[in-house]
Amino acid sequence: MTDTQLAQPHAPAGLPPLAVLERMYEVMRTVTVTDERARAEAKAGRMPAAFYPVRGLEGVCAALGAVLTPDDHLVSTYRNLADTVAKGVPLRAVIAELHGRVPGSSKGKGGTMHMHHDPSGLMATTGIVGSGLPIAAGLALGAQLDGGGRAVAVTFGDGATSIGAYHEAMNLAALWHLPLVFVCQNNMWAEHTPIAAYAPSTALAERAAAYNMAADAVDGFDPIETWRVLGAAVARARAGEGPTFVECRTYRLVGHTSSADYSYMPPAELDAALARDPAPTFRAWLADGDHVAPARLDEIDKAVDTGVDDAFDFAQSAPHPEPGAIYDDVFADRTWVEGR
Amino acid sequence: MTDTQLAQPHAPAGLPPLAVLERMYEVMRTVTVTDERARAEAKAGRMPAAFYPVRGLEGVCAALGAVLTPDDHLVSTYRNLADTVAKGVPLRAVIAELHGRVPGSSKGKGGTMHMHHDPSGLMATTGIVGSGLPIAAGLALGAQLDGGGRAVAVTFGDGATSIGAYHEAMNLAALWHLPLVFVCQNNMWAEHTPIAAYAPSTALAERAAAYNMAADAVDGFDPIETWRVLGAAVARARAGEGPTFVECRTYRLVGHTSSADYSYMPPAELDAALARDPAPTFRAWLADGDHVAPARLDEIDKAVDTGVDDAFDFAQSAPHPEPGAIYDDVFADRTWVEGR
Amino acid sequence: MTLTSDVDLSGAETAEMTTAVAMNSALDLALAADPRVLLLGEDIADPSGGVFKVTRGLSTRHGTSRVRDTPIAEQSILGAAIGAALAGYRPVAEVMFFDFVTVAMDQLVNHAAKFRYLSGGQHPVPITVRTVVGNSRFGAQHSQSLEAWFMHTPGIKVAFPSTPSDAKGLLASCVFDDDPCLFIEHVALHYSQKEPVPTGEHRVPLGQAAVRRAGDDVTVISYGAQMPGVLAAADTLAGEGISAEVVDLRTLVPLDFPTVLASVARTRRAVVVHGATRFAGPGAEIAATITEELFEELAHPVTRLGARYVPTPFLASGLEPLPVAADVVGAVRRLASS
């Protein structure tokens, strides 16, 4: 990771403070461990859920989590484990939701693709590619009308840049100078199709700049660089200077879903990416550069592992919703609903 | 009008041949006269149709008509009178359709917004902003799969560049190198909203270039310049060199619909545009530059006026569909339809 | 016969209003009463004030920050409304014609209608989407009456008023309801009728049908733009000695089955009339439910009148896809005479 400062006007100088470095590592490690565990549980049939692995995004999400406060709003996708953890949603609530249990973040009725956690500012996740962007624009409109100071972020994949909703939201955010950060998690794949096969131009940040908004691309495997660029974007939003598009270039380290194969991924490409596996790479950098003491890293690792075990134990022993709960929360009032 | 040649690789040199100049003028005059007449008929209650005036677009459409052959396909919008006339749809069929009569281009059941004329290559017009673009991409895919040589054009307004379908079609056309010309009829207004009020960047051609396609802007009040640039775009399509976006800058010389008011249009802007009213301006240029003899222009005027009168007379005395025709053409077979 | 709302207006100050003016009044009062109310849509701000002038004057009075013109981009309009709702606002979004919801169904169906459920109650979406059914003057892409799609979508309420007073009262109820509401207007009703409407705060509760006319022989159930024709038919029938009870549903979700069933239980005959396509339309649900509940009492199967199974032919063609008053008269006569 380089320590050079970006030309970005609002880029925070230097490195994140120790507490932030530690928190970023904790998030990355939590995500890596939880992701592996969730896939194992799904495979073993203990977690009857479609699950979308996030391996490769650890650094991007940790950086985003570090520059947002709980008051800032976030909208994410089906591939949301790293976003939710980084945004501060309690792991027990996340894992219980993946298991369809009452203490889940959505009382077990939303599932993998539908995480909501108001106290952490996780306002929605969507299973429809691109659809979170217009909603995030609305949240940003809310923040703007509230008088500013709050930022909104939305995460989405590289593939989402093809769809209409993306365009409409980019356009609206630029037009209204919304305090919105578009965080493109470019993992180079849309399901089994590589970006070059579906994008006439893979210069996603350049395409974004054509909307007349600030745009930047960053190495998403470098959590520090990502932290700087996302930090600058969030600062711009808070300052009322409008939206920013940040392309975070990563690589999808596993299949599209927990069950997908890797056969279509060029092995050399995948190996090169795996060699930069975010959490262990960041750990080595923290230790080698004397940023965080090895003993402290060991402590974090242990706490994370315990926390992950705890979350799965908790989830798997938590109750399912009562049958009658099926009618709750369709509308504020369930009377009419039950009769249909 | 300038005679300088464009830098455009495929730009035809010099001026259009005499027959083309005459045809362009004929189209422009026809459109101007028909447009005025249609609004008058609507106002008088003889044409019970919502009608979208095209005044201001005469030169753009005449130029487009001049560079396309009947084999080339065109998709247009609700504001299609100039496009349809320029593409060669017989005026009687157009006006009869506006009157809901059997000899109308769609047997009277489509109406203003729904003109189709297969023999002229007018493949569709749509009342939904932006929706014609993906369909035109499909026609262009067809042309490409047929082995090339045929071009497809799609017309749409400046306002359509905000909508999702626009983005998806631009992206697809660029990705697949489709033989498609995107003709943006920028009349500076979307209903009652001026372009600057809804577009974060009004540099529409620049925005288009970000899709990695050829893009150009042209003074749509200059039919010769427009003819050159559109000609180059069509040549590029025929040569298999992919899509081109052409922004034709004009001004809407009347209200959004036949009944709309002008109150919200800055009078100075409107007056400046009216001073460049395409058909009379082009006529003066043709005469003053000795491109077409005044006597020939008089002849054309007379023929046009007669033709327009004839088309309205024809339409207004043509039969309405039989009541039973309501069930025709829902499906190929009407049996099931009638029973519902 | 003039339509009148069943709401007791005695006491309240009223003024003669068209439906458009009544809706304007509802929006104006909502904007004044609650700073969280926001309006979003194409051309809704002044000087345009909306293509049907429903929002005229509102941006001038409440500012273009709260009454916002948008680009032509319905996904972003509805998405922005949903997001602003999540942020605590009460957005009212306009989709100029009902047909245009087809470019933004995802936001309404997958997000607005489901977020309360999918968030375990954390994130209700108190938006109102105003939209307009056009007519065949504009052709087949500006005249679809698509309420059946939304009846079939759990999580979104649907109102379709037929009178100025109801338009005001239902719109106010939608704006202040905590669930997403689709509020459907009809271009034929915006300026067709005036009636006294309370000038102040006025609400008509969602989920309560109105009996527009009492009768004993047949129940005619309808809503929205078909109501004037239905009431005219009832007049004609009265002249023939046939007494039709007319129920205006006013909201389709929640649908007021108690009122419908109470009426049909008495008359034992029912006709449902709507402008939506008959096949798999709202009338199918209404007829099926009536039949389930009152099978023994029914003297006849419920008659359904709706648009024919065709795209809307252009007005000027003279082809008529919709049920008209004479169709209602004929259907009621057939039921009453046997």
Added chain:
Amino acid sequence: MTLTSDVDLSGAETAEMTTAVAMNSALDLALAADPRVLLLGEDIADPSGGVFKVTRGLSTRHGTSRVRDTPIAEQSILGAAIGAALAGYRPVAEVMFFDFVTVAMDQLVNHAAKFRYLSGGQHPVPITVRTVVGNSRFGAQHSQSLEAWFMHTPGIKVAFPSTPSDAKGLLASCVFDDDPCLFIEHVALHYSQKEPVPTGEHRVPLGQAAVRRAGDDVTVISYGAQMPGVLAAADTLAGEGISAEVVDLRTLVPLDFPTVLASVARTRRAVVVHGATRFAGPGAEIAATITEELFEELAHPVTRLGARYVPTPFLASGLEPLPVAADVVGAVRRLASS
């Protein structure tokens, strides 16, 4: 009981196929038979071969020019299909999950379904849109069964097969039909069952229901993914001495009312079962039409079983919104016992 197609397969060479393989065979033969057949969709080309592997091998055999991967942009997928159809092709477009049609309804509803009409017959749109109903494993945005919306949209045909043989035969009919067809698959059926399916050209006509099981006491009308449960229910009921006739609609537009009515005219009792939401769902139309036609004959009102009025709760929650075999058994028992 194993589902079997009613098509006479004697003589034709057959092989055991799953529904996915049978559809693959239909597409393969169509691509081979007619150079105008084109496939468009996300991830449909090899090596992926489609997320459910339905198009596996087709791009390798027929080329990526005719079996084309697209960007994630359903409006452009369907628009491109429509345009290519206007240019003389027979495109088959895939929308990965049914819920995703919500981002592209405009192209299907306003354009594909209306162009033949709006062009006075000049421009039919012979496209097929393949889409998949998911299940609650994926949650509420990947499990909606939205066929009722399209029944309510004049101009588009709707097929929803329940067996491998029908999947092949109906898909072939859709591809070669001159009208736009929506072909609905269900994720639960892709690999759940194998049966002998003709290896060569095989068509099942659109608009013909199949009587899957003859019976005298009650008619159960269903289609798609509910069929296995319905047939299991019929088995259970047979054990109790109740004989249920089971009609598989196979296509919802055109809907084969003659077959339905002939059966109900005999049994005088009907149950309609579907995975779509019950309220304003397909069953409402079917029940209403049966009642209109057979009011005097019916011993009971038609029973409708459909999904509850809720967004789909996540599978792992254990909440079940859909009618299951036991519900069918219960409903039939109630009708038969009185």
